[in-house]
Amino acid sequence: MLQLLIPYISSLSTTVCLCVSHRHTMAFLVNFLAFHFLFTFFHYSSFATNVNYNVQTLGAKPDGKTDSAKAFLRAWTSACSSAQPATIHVPSGRFLLGATSFSGQKCRSRAITLRIDGTLVAPSNYNTIGNSGTWIKFKRVTGVSVIGGTLDGQGANLWACKNSGRSCPKGSTTLAFYNSKNIRISGLSSINSQKFHILVYGSQNANLVGIKVSAPGNSPNTDGIHVEKSTRVKIMNSKIGTGDDCVSIGPGTSNLWIENVACGPGHGISIGSLGWELQEPGVQNITVKSATFTGTQNGVRVKTWARPSKGFVKYVLFQHIAMVNVENPIIINQNYCPDNNNCPNQVSGVKINDITYQDIHGTSATEIGMKFDCSKRYPCSGITLNDVKLTYKNEPAHSLCINAHGKVC
Structure with missing residues (x-):
């Protein structure tokens, strides 16, 4: 009634x-x-050998101060060229990461997992990545999973700039998938993004489960999850608090x-x-x-x-x-x-x-x-x-x- x-x-x-x-x-x-x-993702079966790449072993520093982008890209290049399912492991600690883009156009592997036990931290100086558009970008990938961990966009200084009326960078989306297929994001926390927290654009078959998004209610343009020009996307069992x-x-x-x-x-x-x-x-x-x-x-x-x-x-x-x-x-x-x-x-x-x-x-x-x-x-x-x-x-x-x-x- x-x-x-x-x-x-x-x-x-x-x-x-x-x-x-x-x-x-x-x-x-x-x-x-x-x-x-359609959301049953066909990863390799359990008997397939999984190759592991630890970013710390490849040179990443868990001190929150040293840019570890090169180590992450080395891990991605190895995982991408593998004929077997591959896991990129981020151990405990805070890993500073500049703007980083992972391309799947030449990948042999169709099952790559980014498993995060620690925290990825954006540069505190918003000018470093504020005009890059995206902090962590995946483009044209297939079968990529991002599991666990925290992404800290450190957006507070940029929000203050915007709220003051000064001329500021537009800011970067924390995590974005462009023109990709069979994506899984599970158990991930995103905090204090400069702009959007998670973006799914031009993609098919994306499964986002157990996502936690946190930013203050007065943080501008910090949408939790934005979906555009995409089909068969599922967002489940998530908690989102943000300024947009x-x-x-x-x-x-x-x-x-x-x-x-x-x-x-x-x-x-x-x-x-x-x-x-x-x-x-x-x-x-x-x-x-x-x-x-x-x-x-x-x-x-x-x-x-x-x-x-x-x-x-x-x-x-x-x-x-x-x-x-x-x-x-x-x-x-x-x-x-x-x-x-x-x-x-x-x-x-x-x-x-x-x-x-x-x-x-x-x-x-x-x-x-x-x-x-x-x-x-x-x-x-x-x-x-x-x-x-x-x-x-x-x-x-x-x-x-x-x-x-x-x-x-």
């Missing part, structure tokens, strides 16, 4: 809110089955499964921002389930620029979600235009349809617990609400719907 009562209607709103019954789309079923069959989106979903993402993620502090789980480019790939087949949001700016959000675009969002399921004192628990914002810059027509061209909100309970930190502010040119369609109950100060929260069509179960 929907508990948001009669929608709160602004004097500027053209409100079209939501009728009855729910039809479970085939896309959700396909998405579910995909992640139970816990998980952000960019253009061209499909078949993304997010389950059992605790978010806070942060800006929630966001599809977007989308629609910056006219010719932009869409987002589809997204499932977010069994997530908890605590004290976040947003809960589940879709955000698009108020610009012409041929992008789209469709076949999205938000299910079994708990909200604890969240400012905007459920929000679609298609009029995103900070400071009214770069938004020439003030109308979003991104088409949004077939989004289901099911079993979403908890508390809103503001009176309006659900806000659908959709494009006046392309209204949201196919929005389904099923067992949504949000309260504000122990009373049912209000809703605001602009250019939104759908149904309530």
Whole structure:
């Protein structure tokens, strides 16, 4: 039973809110089955010989002061050229690492594990890697696993620079995979990244499990996990607290499964921002389930620029979600235009349809617990609400719907 009562209607709103019954789309079923069959990574069987390369043996220093990039690259070159499964081992200690890129284009091995028992530390001087784009980069790799350990981006000095209004580097993403396949990241902690903590871009079959992300709530642009132009990505059993989106979903993402993620502090789980480019790939087949949001700016959000675009969002399921004192628990914002810059027509061209909100309970930190502010040119369609109950100060929260069509179960 929907508990948001009669929608709160602004004097500027053209409100079209939501009728009855729910039809479970085939896309959700396909998405579910995909992640139970396509995320079985075929590593070498246990009888295969595994070759080990210890970075400390190859010259890395666990003193947190000596740049160990050359030792890591030596280990990667050996593991990459191996015909057998290979493990690069980082023992206990703090290993300073400058910006480092690992390429898989010429690799013979299709099963390389980076096992971290210690901590990798970025340079404390943000100018050292602040313009490199990525601190630890994997590109065109297949069958790479990153297991355990901590990545310390030491981003505090750069955040202070940005928050002061001075001219600063953009900052580096801590860990990124570009154009890669069959990736596994398990049990990894990322703290105080300069910018994004983890990026999956242009990749297929990535499994992120047991991830811990930590940065202060006021750290700028420190998204926990960003996925873009990728398919068959799974994010499971993770805890993310940061200064931006816990998980952000960019253009061209499909078949993304997010389950059992605790978010806070942060800006929630966001599809977007989308629609910056006219010719932009869409987002589809997204499932977010069994997530908890605590004290976040947003809960589940879709955000698009108020610009012409041929992008789209469709076949999205938000299910079994708990909200604890969240400012905007459920929000679609298609009029995103900070400071009214770069938004020439003030109308979003991104088409949004077939989004289901099911079993979403908890508390809103503001009176309006659900806000659908959709494009006046392309209204949201196919929005389904099923067992949504949000309260504000122990009373049912209000809703605001602009250019939104759908149904309530």
